[in-house]
Amino acid sequence: MDFTRQQFLKLALAASLASIGAGAALAQQGEILVGATVPMTGPLSLTGKQYHNSLRMAEQDINAAGGINGRKVKFVFEDTQASNGTAVNAFMKLSQEVKPSFYFLSSYSTQNLAVSPEVKKIAVPAMYAGGADVVAEGGNEWLFRVRPADSVSAAGMVEAAKLLGAKKPGILFIQNDFGQGGAQIAAKLLEAAGTPVVGMEAYGQNDKDFSAQMLALRSKGADVILMFVYPQDGALLLRQAKMLGMKMPIVTSSAALVPAALQLISPGDLENVSGVVDAYMDPAAGGRMKDFIERYRAAYGIDPDPYGLAYYDGALIMAEGMRKVGTDPKALRDWLAQLRDWKGIGHVYSYDAKGNGVHDLAVVKAKPGTKTFELVKTITVN
Amino acid sequence: MADFIQLFVNGLALGSVYALAALGFVIVYSATGVVNFAAGQFVMLGTFSGVAMMVNLGLPWPIGYGAALLAMVAFGMLFFTLVYLPLRASPVVTVIIGTVAVGIILQNAALLGFGSWPFRLTSPLEGVTLDIAGAVITAHAALTVVVTAVLVGLIWLLFYRTALGIGMRAVAQDMEAARLMGLNVNLLLALTWVLAAVLAGIAGLLLGPMWFADVNMGDPIALKAFAATIIGGFGSLPGAIAGGLIVGLTELLGASYISSAYKDLIAFVVMILFLLVRPQGVFGERIQDRG
Numbered sequence: 001m002d003f004t005r006q007q008f009l010k011l012a013l014a015a016s017l018a019s020i021g022a023g024a025a026l027a028q029q030g031e032i033l034v035g036a037t038v039p040m041t042g043p044l045s046l047t048g049k050q051y052h053n054s055l056r057m058a059e060q061d062i063n064a065a066g067g068i069n070g071r072k073v074k075f076v077f078e079d080t081q082a083s084n085g086t087a088v089n090a091f092m093k094l095s096q097e098v099k100p101s102f103y104f105l106s107s108y109s110t111q112n113l114a115v116s117p118e119v120k121k122i123a124v125p126a127m128y129a130g131g132a133d134v135v136a137e138g139g140n141e142w143l144f145r146v147r148p149a150d151s152v153s154a155a156g157m158v159e160a161a162k163l164l165g166a167k168k169p170g171i172l173f174i175q176n177d178f179g180q181g182g183a184q185i186a187a188k189l190l191e192a193a194g195t196p197v198v199g200m201e202a203y204g205q206n207d208k209d210f211s212a213q214m215l216a217l218r219s220k221g222a223d224v225i226l227m228f229v230y231p232q233d234g235a236l237l238l239r240q241a242k243m244l245g246m247k248m249p250i251v252t253s254s255a256a257l258v259p260a261a262l263q264l265i266s267p268g269d270l271e272n273v274s275g276v277v278d279a280y281m282d283p284a285a286g287g288r289m290k291d292f293i294e295r296y297r298a299a300y301g302i303d304p305d306p307y308g309l310a311y312y313d314g315a316l317i318m319a320e321g322m323r324k325v326g327t328d329p330k331a332l333r334d335w336l337a338q339l340r341d342w343k344g345i346g347h348v349y350s351y352d353a354k355g356n357g358v359h360d361l362a363v364v365k366a367k368p369g370t371k372t373f374e375l376v377k378t379i380t381v382n
Numbered sequence: 383m384a385d386f387i388q389l390f391v392n393g394l395a396l397g398s399v400y401a402l403a404a405l406g407f408v409i410v411y412s413a414t415g416v417v418n419f420a421a422g423q424f425v426m427l428g429t430f431s432g433v434a435m436m437v438n439l440g441l442p443w444p445i446g447y448g449a450a451l452l453a454m455v456a457f458g459m460l461f462f463t464l465v466y467l468p469l470r471a472s473p474v475v476t477v478i479i480g481t482v483a484v485g486i487i488l489q490n491a492a493l494l495g496f497g498s499w500p501f502r503l504t505s506p507l508e509g510v511t512l513d514i515a516g517a518v519i520t521a522h523a524a525l526t527v528v529v530t531a532v533l534v535g536l537i538w539l540l541f542y543r544t545a546l547g548i549g550m551r552a553v554a555q556d557m558e559a560a561r562l563m564g565l566n567v568n569l570l571l572a573l574t575w576v577l578a579a580v581l582a583g584i585a586g587l588l589l590g591p592m593w594f595a596d597v598n599m600g601d602p603i604a605l606k607a608f609a610a611t612i613i614g615g616f617g618s619l620p621g622a623i624a625g626g627l628i629v630g631l632t633e634l635l636g637a638s639y640i641s642s643a644y645k646d647l648i649a650f651v652v653m654i655l656f657l658l659v660r661p662q663g664v665f666g667e668r669i670q671d672r673g
Contacts, residue, residue: 043598045498082598175643202643206602208593211392212637212645215385232500236594244388245511245518264502264594268509 031074032067032327034059034318035100037090037115042082043205044108046231046260050308051129052077053300055104058315068322080106084114091115095122101327102126102318107147107307109135109178116140125333127314129307132177133185136354142329144336144355146314147278147307150178150228152361152381153253154185156276158193159379160251160363161224164274166190168198170222172213172237174229175202182228182253198222203233210237211244218246227252231261238269247272254278257364258305262371270366278306279346280362280375288345306346310358313344384516389634391514395523395592397630398530399425402585403607404614404622405537406578412617413554413574414466416477420485422604424579428454428586429595430492433501443506451583458579462572470571485600492597503590526588533584534623537577541619550574606633609653615666624664628652 036055039048055075063072076098078090087106094100095118102125105112109132116135119126119142126143128135131150135143148156161169169190173179179202187197199220201213214237217225225248227237234256241250252275255261262270281304283290292312296304317339318332325331339357342349349357360380364373403425410418418424431453436446465484469477510521541547552560553570561567585603593599606629614625629649636648656663 041493041498043498043596046500049499204646207645208599208602209392209396209634212389212634213642215389216638216642219385232594232596243511243518243520260499264500 031072032102032322033098033100034073034075034102034104034315035091035094035098036075036077036104037080037087037094037106037111038077038104039081039087039106039108039111040077040079043232044080044082044106044230047107047255047258047305047307048080050258050260050305051104051107051311053296054304054308054312055315057296057299058312058319062315062319068319068327073319073322075104076100080108080111084111087111088114088118091118095124100124101322101329102332104128104311104314105143106130107310109150109181110176112143113138113177116143119143124329125336127311127318129310129314130178132181134177134181136356139354141337141355142333144314144351145357146310146317146349148358148361148381149356150182151185152359153276154182154228155189155381156361156363156379157182157226157251157253158186158189160274160276160376161190161195161226162193163363163376164224164249164251166195166224166249168221168223169195169226170198170217170220170224171200171226171228172210172217173200173202173227174233175204179228183226186226186228205230205233207233208236210240214241214244214246218248223248225250227256229253229256231255231258232264235261235264235269238273239265242269242271249274251275254306254361257373258307259303260305265371267366267369267371270371271368272366274363274365274376275373276361277364277373278358278361279309280364280373280378281306281309281346282375292345309346313346313349316344317342317349385638387515387517388519389638390631391517391519391523391527393631393634394627395526395630396634397610397627398526399585399589399592399626400603400606400610400629401530401623401626402533402581402588403603404610404626405534405619406581406585407607407611408614408617408619408622409574409581410578411611412619413550413571414477415474416466416481418481418578419478419604420481420488421578421582421607422600422602423485423488424457424582424600425586425589425603425607426492426597426600427457427488427579428583429503429590429599430496430501430586430597431583432503432587432590433496433595437501437503447587450587451580454579454583455576458576459572461579462575466571466575467568485604489597489600496595496597498597500594500596503587503595505591508591522588522591526592529584529588530623533581537619546570546573606630606649609649611663612653613656613663615663618663618665621663621665628664 038052039045059075080087080090105128107129109130112128112130112135120140127146129147133149133151171183173183199217249272254277257275283293321332321335325335340350347358351357362378363376407421431450435441435449465480469480505522507521512519549565550570610625610629614621633649637645
């Protein structure tokens with residue numbers, strides 16, 4: 001069969017177009033890319049490592065269960081380090097180069113606030129675990145929270161303070177959106193309960209010595225101290241409180257009670273310490289909780305924390321949404337927005353109009369002489 | 383009163399660490415004209431030397447502290463040989479940029495070597511407290527103040543009572559004249575860097591039990607040591623001590639009696655006030671260039 005040059009060129013063009021079409025069709029059937037901007041280095045990596053591990057575990061589990069209607073998911077990670085600027089850059093890099101169908105953002109509210117306008121611009125759903133209420137109040141319909149908001153945590157801490165019989169509570173908080181927001185909510189709740197705070201002291205993210213703040217609260221007569229902290233400074237605060245001979249009970253926000261923080265302190269530092277945790281993670285609960293904890297320990301050699309569990313639950317919610325409505329951003333967003341009573345391992349998730357999916361947490365108390373905690377009560381705030 | 387005593391001693395302990403870091407700053411600056419922007423990372427390296435010896439290798443503390451300081455001696459020599467010596471003939475700004483680069487390298491090397499999770503470095507006096515007029519003082523804080531005081535005394539003896547120290551001061555004043563007088567300038571400069579590294583190492587070992595060992599801990603230390611040096615007088619040894627103590631005390635007393643929200647601001651406002659009112663610092667001398 002003889003070809004003219006013109007026929008040959010036409011055939012070559014047709015073959016090229018066909019291969020492009022086939023490629024596009026293959027790409028449609030290929031991996032579903034999911035972006036994850038996580039603090040993997042720097043001081044915030046203390047908890048960031050947990051989300052990284054949990055999302056990797058979720059990726060394996062989703063794919064082992066057949067993926068998303070036969071397509072595998074692939075998580076692409078970018079490091080947010082400890083700055084808002086890096087968090088924005090990490091997100092921009094993913095959105096421009098990888099173009100994922102879904103995002104998981106950092107659990108640090110200041111980073112979430114910085115990234116929020118970019119998420120809105122590209123209009124792809126994203127889950128985050130930052131607690132600050134101001135993130136949800138921003139009205140970004142593409143953001144979905146997988147942890148209790150700080151108002152829920154503050155309510156839990158106030159409940160713990162009440163259980164301790166606080167008459168003159170004091171508050172110590174990290175000076176950022178999370179700390180200030182949580183402290184102000186707690187102060188209002190305490191005032192409403194008839195026990196207004198005797199003092200509120202702040203510290204900076206890079207501070208390493210808290211004696212001035214703690215002694216100031218003690219001199220004001222605080223009989224219980226509520227702390228809104230990050231993991232590393234939370235651990236240091238608990239340690240320095242004991243070094244300063246502080247005797248009053250301390251109620252801490254969840255970050256000081258994650259395994260990453262607990263490895264830095266001794267059982268003595270936890271004497272008289274209560275707090276809230278997003279989810280009470282006890283293998284004794286059995287079922288999926290036991291399975292998650294044991295598999296996580298086996299895979300990464302450390303105990304999982306509730307923040308990581310929130311991301312794991314979030315990834316499974318995302319997978320179910322994709323299975324039901326596909327990867328179209330709008331359809332997926334709308335599916336998430338109407339999600340009610342979805343039973344995760346850590347929580348039962350129901351999204352409200354502001355994208356808050358978790359409305360409960362646990363109040364815990366350190367068991368004397370150990371670094372383990374007993375459940376005092378769970379609380380739900382709607 | 384008890385709270386004041388507690389704050390005062392804690393401020394002194396923190397100020398002592400700043401003072402040691404500032405001393406390293408001043409010794410290097412006086413001898414070489416170089417502002418060591420890696421001073422904070424030198425301190426971080428000191429803490430992590432302790433972590434490596436006592437936490438990772440499990441050495442008992444007397445041996446662990448000694449080994450950590452020996453590591454800092456080796457680091458000082460290495461820094462002199464690999465960074466300062468090759469750059470010495472270049473303009474001083476090149477050496478300063480070299481210290482910035484070394485600071486970044488040290489921080490990232492520590493990150494690669496130890497990871498981003500902090501370590502707990504315990505004190506030999508862990509859990510021991512002193513009761514002074516109702517104030518609970520940790521023995522470690524008291525030890526920090528005492529160690530600094532002893533070191534300051536030793537450094538004074540070195541610089542003013544030994545031939546070696548007098549030689550180092552001579553190099554600091556006029557390197558060429560010192561060379562012409564037959565002094566081994568290279569050896570004396572190497573000793574200067576080793577001394578700065580060892581002081582930073584001691585500061586790091588004292589700081590470890592007060593904070594956690596964290597690869598990012600160098601930055602706040604460097605900032606405070608720099609403020610201490612400005613307040614005390616750039617180039618002045620007594621100034622470094624006074625400046626360190628002023629910053630430490632201002633930080634804690636200011637946070638307690640003025641506002642904890644502006645803790646760092648208060649310390650740096652004091653520094654700016656010094657720059658405006660007494661730019662030569664507490665112990666510095668006014669130097670004017672003639673036009």
